[in-house]
Amino acid sequence: MTEMAGEVRAAAAPVAARPVAGLSKAVAGWLQAAPLAAILLAFLVAPIAMIVVVSFWKATEFSIIPAFSFENYEFLFGSPVTYRVFLATFKYALVTWAATLAIGFTVAYYLAFHIRSQTVQIALFLLCTIPFWTSNIIRMISWIPFLGRNGIANQALIDWGLIDAPLEWLLYSDFAVILAFVHLYTLFMVVPIFNTMMRIDKSLLEAARDNGASGFQTLVHVILPLTKPGIMIGTIFVVTLVMGDFITVRFMSGSQKANVGRLISNDIGLLQYPSAAATAVVLLCTVLIVIGILLRFVNIRKEL
Amino acid sequence: MAKTGYTRRSLLKTGGAAVAASALPAPMIWAQETKNIVLRQFGTGVSNLNDVAKKVKEDLGFTLEMTALDSDAVTQRAATQPDSFDIADIEYWICKKVWPTGNLQAMDTSRIANYDKIVGIFRSGKLTPESTIAQGTAPHTVGFVEGPDGTSFASEETGWMTLIPTIYNADTLGIRPDLIGRPIESWTELLNPEFKGKASLLDISSIGIMDMAMVCEAMGEIQYGDKGNMTREEIDKTMAIFTEAKKNGQFRAFWKTFDESVNLMASGEVVIQSMWSPAITAVKSRGIPCVYQPLKEGYRSWGGGIGLSKSLSGMELDAAYDYINWYLSGWVGGYLMRQGYYSAVPETSKEFMSANEWGYWFEGKEATDVITSPGGDALAQAGETRDGGDFYERMGRVACWNSVMDENQYMVRKWNEFIAA
Incomplete structure (x- = not known):
């Protein structure tokens, strides 16, 4: 953020210097950075601060009492359910990440290196985005009749003679949840990876080939390292989206599974705002730690 | 229409x-x-x-x-x-x-x-x-x-x-008579292993706990002082029974909204579940048999x-x-x-x-003509009667009213644990 503000300041300074002639450059700079800072303060910092404050409050059934109490956190960390639910959340994030990465990388690789014509490339890329023209919820819910006990998937499998009885675990299971996640979020992996792949200097690939590297060696030693920033950006998207989700888990598991988002939404539904806030704070910290660790592997800033 | x-x-x-x-x-x-x-x-x-x-x-x-x-x-x-x-x-x-x-x-x-x-x-x-x-x-x-x-x-x-x-x-349990194929008479059937993976419960804690209590009481597992105002001990016991059933895969899903309950039943994912009357109507109006089964322990x-x-x-x-x-x-x-x-x-x-509608819905009489929903779909043919009988028969056999307990907060936390279990 500070860097961005700095750039804005540097670029705009000569023009803006005239109207604020009486002020020093530094003051003008602060003023120019102020709108963005104010927006971030009002819509990002303040709400988070509020959530943190409320997480220390107490609640009865229908009223919230301002206080400074660790009760919510004590309950949260004292309950085995919390650990189980966090574990489930990580599980969803990890499996979804692995699947979206595998699919996303393959799709991006195909688009970037196998399609020669730019027109076809753009057309195929747009094709990937078509499912995103409808809402998240619709894309998710449309899986339900497909995967159901008497759904198309089971009917087809039975007709082909692959199974005798419908597969129960297709719907309302972890499988269904992860399938929906992968379907919903793979594009978030494809886009950044495709983007970094397009920037790879093609002469590097030629050099690798000239030096006798096989296709696989080129992939592992040239393309993969150069695509890391894209993978990392995609990872951050997917991990944060999955960890913050609650509706996909609710619908696809038939309310039978829980992740942290559902814990929060249940609390809100029952008017337990302080408890929800405490859970949200813990989740926020967890996600920040995860992203902090991810960023240690790759410097994505130089790619932006 | x-x-x-x-x-x-x-x-x-x-x-x-x-x-x-x-x-x-x-x-x-x-x-x-x-x-x-x-x-x-x-x-x-x-x-x-x-x-x-x-x-x-x-x-x-x-x-x-x-x-x-x-x-x-x-x-x-x-x-x-x-x-x-x-x-x-x-x-x-x-x-x-x-x-x-x-x-x-x-x-x-x-x-x-x-x-x-x-x-x-x-x-x-x-x-x-x-x-x-x-x-x-x-x-x-x-x-x-x-x-x-x-x-x-x-x-x-x-x-x-x-x-x-x-x-x-x-309210009582809704069933798919065509998929069950035998009479259902008691709340205990919700946890009957026969319906493993084909039962559902509603995921609204204050109502769900009552359905649970009706089941546990019918099973003879728990005697409640007041199902509408349970003690912590009663809540724990009730939850324990249902958590075990959940872990054994008794439930296909839990539902929270009306249309979810309709879809679960209509698609055959579930054959017995807590249900609301118009949800039954909605299933029936799709031409799928569905009964709002009166049970001997009474209604919630x-x-x-x-x-x-x-x-x-x-x-x-x-x-x-x-x-x-x-x-x-x-x-x-x-x-x-x-x-x-x-x-x-x-x-x-x-x-x-109409006299026919009044007789069918309120007085529990045989329909003299086709009974239609407000949307115009046929719900019952002439000669059929409403599940559970007339108004006084149905409302007179209420075992428990939906309620909010003194231990509500405790119950809600336990409910969250049950869902996450």
Whole structure:
């Protein structure tokens, strides 16, 4: 953020210097950075601060009492359910990440290196985005009749003679949840990876080939390292989206599974705002730690 | 939609409305002024129907904006956003939770034209003079306050009502007779391993726990002091039984909204589950057999009513009273009864139903002709009877009312654990 503000300041300074002639450059700079800072303060910092404050409050059934109490956190960390639910959340994030990465990388690789014509490339890329023209919820819910006990998937499998009885675990299971996640979020992996792949200097690939590297060696030693920033950006998207989700888990598991988002939404539904806030704070910290660790592997800033 | 049915019904409506209009002693406001009035009503999906809003516009002139939410969201909104609504269409157990926030105002029963005709359940608590009052939050216990500003509930009729009762019903389990193929008689069947992976429960803690209690009691596992107000020990035991069943894969899914329950049943994912009456109607109207199975242990019942926001005053308040009087005057009652609910003033609804419909839905008689839903779909053929018998037979066998417990917070936490288990 500070860097961005700095750039804005540097670029705009000569023009803006005239109207604020009486002020020093530094003051003008602060003023120019102020709108963005104010927006971030009002819509990002303040709400988070509020959530943190409320997480220390107490609640009865229908009223919230301002206080400074660790009760919510004590309950949260004292309950085995919390650990189980966090574990489930990580599980969803990890499996979804692995699947979206595998699919996303393959799709991006195909688009970037196998399609020669730019027109076809753009057309195929747009094709990937078509499912995103409808809402998240619709894309998710449309899986339900497909995967159901008497759904198309089971009917087809039975007709082909692959199974005798419908597969129960297709719907309302972890499988269904992860399938929906992968379907919903793979594009978030494809886009950044495709983007970094397009920037790879093609002469590097030629050099690798000239030096006798096989296709696989080129992939592992040239393309993969150069695509890391894209993978990392995609990872951050997917991990944060999955960890913050609650509706996909609710619908696809038939309310039978829980992740942290559902814990929060249940609390809100029952008017337990302080408890929800405490859970949200813990989740926020967890996600920040995860992203902090991810960023240690790759410097994505130089790619932006 | 069947054309003939529509014509017959619209005739009935017009005729009935004329009767109602001349019979209603309540002061009607001049249409010219009411035209601009907008009343914002929110509530659960059961009675928040666009048809009602349309009819209000026709009959009373003002605009009714409807918002349908689930029970938890309704409670939340009534308790925390008093300025976001004028009329709260809530259940009695929600009223117990929300009334102490002071967001609703008591209603003067002398302004309710049909007050004397409201069924006993909502006034003295007794359906008939001989009835015993069921466990849980029986509507009459939270139906009255001492005065216009009363904060605590009164034990008898005081002339100041918290909610004007609108609809209610006796709930039980819904089943797919075609997929089960044998009679179902007891609540215990919900946990019968025979239906492993084919049972469902609703994921609204305060109602779900009651269905659980009905099952546990029927199994003979737990004897409750009051199913509507359990002790921590009783809650723990109940949850333990269901958590074990859940881990064994008894449940296919849990549902939270009306349409989820319909889809679970219609698709055959589930063959036995907690269900609401119109959900059965919805499944049947797709041509799929579905029975609202009366069980020997009795029903779990609920009642809903209309509450007025504290901030309602002047012309809007008058309009709200008009709306309430109109609500009890029969058209809505008839509309709701054709879906399997009961109206708080059944006798006014009778005028808006055909003799066949009244006999089938209220008196539990054999249908003399095809019974259709308000949408026009056939629900029953001539000769069929309603599940559970007549009004007194059904409402007289209520074992427990939906309720909110003293240990509610503890129960909610346990419920969360159950869902995450």
